[in-house]
Amino acid sequence: xxxxxxxxxxxxxxxxxxxxxxxxxxxxxxxxxxxxxxxxxxxxxxxxxxxxxxxxxxxxxxxxxxxxxxxxxxxxxxxxxxxxxxxxxxxxxxxxxxxxxxxxxxxxxxxxxxxxxxxxxxxxxxxxxxxxxxxxxxxxxxxxxxxxxxxxxxxxxxxxxxxxxxxxxxxxxxxxxxxxxxxxxxxxxxxxxxxxxxxxxxxxxxxxxxxxx
Amino acid sequence: xxxxxxxxxxxxxxxxxxxxxxxxxxxxxxxxxxxxxxxxxxxxxxxxxxxxxxxxxxxxxxxxxxxxxxxxxxxxxxxxxxxxxxxxxxxxxxxxxxxxxxxxxxxxxxxxxxxxxxxxxxxxxxxxxxxxxxxxxxxxxxxxxxxxxxxxxxxxxxxxxxxxxxxxxxxxxxxxxxxxxxxxxxxxxxxxxxxxxxxxxxxxxxxxxxxxx
Numbered sequence: 001x002x003x004x005x006x007x008x009x010x011x012x013x014x015x016x017x018x019x020x021x022x023x024x025x026x027x028x029x030x031x032x033x034x035x036x037x038x039x040x041x042x043x044x045x046x047x048x049x050x051x052x053x054x055x056x057x058x059x060x061x062x063x064x065x066x067x068x069x070x071x072x073x074x075x076x077x078x079x080x081x082x083x084x085x086x087x088x089x090x091x092x093x094x095x096x097x098x099x100x101x102x103x104x105x106x107x108x109x110x111x112x113x114x115x116x117x118x119x120x121x122x123x124x125x126x127x128x129x130x131x132x133x134x135x136x137x138x139x140x141x142x143x144x145x146x147x148x149x150x151x152x153x154x155x156x157x158x159x160x161x162x163x164x165x166x167x168x169x170x171x172x173x174x175x176x177x178x179x180x181x182x183x184x185x186x187x188x189x190x191x192x193x194x195x196x197x198x199x200x201x202x203x204x205x206x207x208x209x210x211x212x213x
Numbered sequence: 214x215x216x217x218x219x220x221x222x223x224x225x226x227x228x229x230x231x232x233x234x235x236x237x238x239x240x241x242x243x244x245x246x247x248x249x250x251x252x253x254x255x256x257x258x259x260x261x262x263x264x265x266x267x268x269x270x271x272x273x274x275x276x277x278x279x280x281x282x283x284x285x286x287x288x289x290x291x292x293x294x295x296x297x298x299x300x301x302x303x304x305x306x307x308x309x310x311x312x313x314x315x316x317x318x319x320x321x322x323x324x325x326x327x328x329x330x331x332x333x334x335x336x337x338x339x340x341x342x343x344x345x346x347x348x349x350x351x352x353x354x355x356x357x358x359x360x361x362x363x364x365x366x367x368x369x370x371x372x373x374x375x376x377x378x379x380x381x382x383x384x385x386x387x388x389x390x391x392x393x394x395x396x397x398x399x400x401x402x403x404x405x406x407x408x409x410x411x412x413x414x415x416x417x418x419x420x421x422x423x424x425x426x
Contacts, residue, residue: 125338139401176398181393198386
């Protein structure tokens with residue numbers, strides 16, 4: 001939507017910029033949707049152009065190449081993930097409450113997205129041996145989230161919620177593996193019962209590392 | 214290699230059959246290799262023809278379609294997996310020795326294949342929402358292996374090596390998840406240290422479920 005500008009001479013320019021930004025955001029929305037169900041590799045300019053009822057060159061005007069678009073999809077996916085998970089969890093006090101909230105929100109997101117798929121998990125397989133900017137952006141996002149989890153575990157040890165002997169790397173490996181297992185079993189094997197098994201396994205890992213009161 | 218036949222009239226036919234079988238096996242070898250590094254979706258008749266220095270129609274003479282070839286690759290991969298893992302583990306007595314051997318051999322295979330990739334793990338993501346004969350064959354193979362593991366856990370409970378309270382489905386979920394975590398961390402994040410973390414997590418899961426002597 002155009003906004004009235006207080007600087008009339010630039011009004012047309014600003015309107016065009018806003019329209020451009022809106023179109024770009026709309027393209028990104030469609031691309032995110034396609035990437036979730038078909039993977040980042042299933043993302044083609046042709047399919048997006050068709051869905052948007054635009055020409056391919058219209059799409060290229062906003063994203064220079066398919067690879068640039070894939071990178072932007074990873075960034076946008078992570079931005080949304082971050083705003084839903086990190087920021088909400090930071091409202092909880094440091095220690096187990098914050099860690100537990102991060103894990104709960106993560107599991108909720110994973111379960112909600114089981115029908116569509118997760119760009120990070122499918123991307124990890126699609127790009128595991130394809131060097132390039134898309135892979136770099138994926139690794140960067142995943143490592144960012146893992147670092148936040150490791151930090152929350154470390155803080156929970158420091159405030160005395162988790163045992164001093166708790167190994168953050170081992171705990172992170174185990175919890176992350178259970179989320180991958182959940183994704184594998186429900187998406188691929190169609191075993192819904194693995195949702196409960198994953199929740200149980202994660203809770204057990206937390207309980208094992210919990211400091212005795 | 215041709216073999217001398219005791220039935221001379223059919224010698225030429227048999228020779229052609231043997232040659233056909235050898236070519237088919239050679240195509241399958243190349244296809245397995247390509248699928249391991251590029252995924253089942255990266256398997257094209259064109260690439261195989263190029264590697265084999267054959268025409269595409271030459272390949273189609275042995276495998277009716279790309280999908281048929283993908284199915285045969287999954288079958289052959291599973292056949293090799295089965296002969297290396299199942300059969301060797303069956304030499305161990307029922308109970309924890311057999312279960313432990315299955316898991317050890319599985320981990321060895323996974324670690325050895327970390328450079329190339331695993332058709333089951335990458336296939337699980339590639340085909341998670343693509344119905345068809347390739348997906349069916351993949352699910353069939355993976356479920357076959359999971360059933361063998363669940364059976365070995367059940368037997369270990371029955372012979373008194375694992376606790377009566379051990380839940381085979383939960384234990385299987387956890388161990389399978391750690392193998393997926395290992396694959397994810399080493400292939401995608403290039404974190405070699407996750408090999409040790411996976412081994413430690415699996416051993417811990419076994420020890421937790423071990424019956425007290």
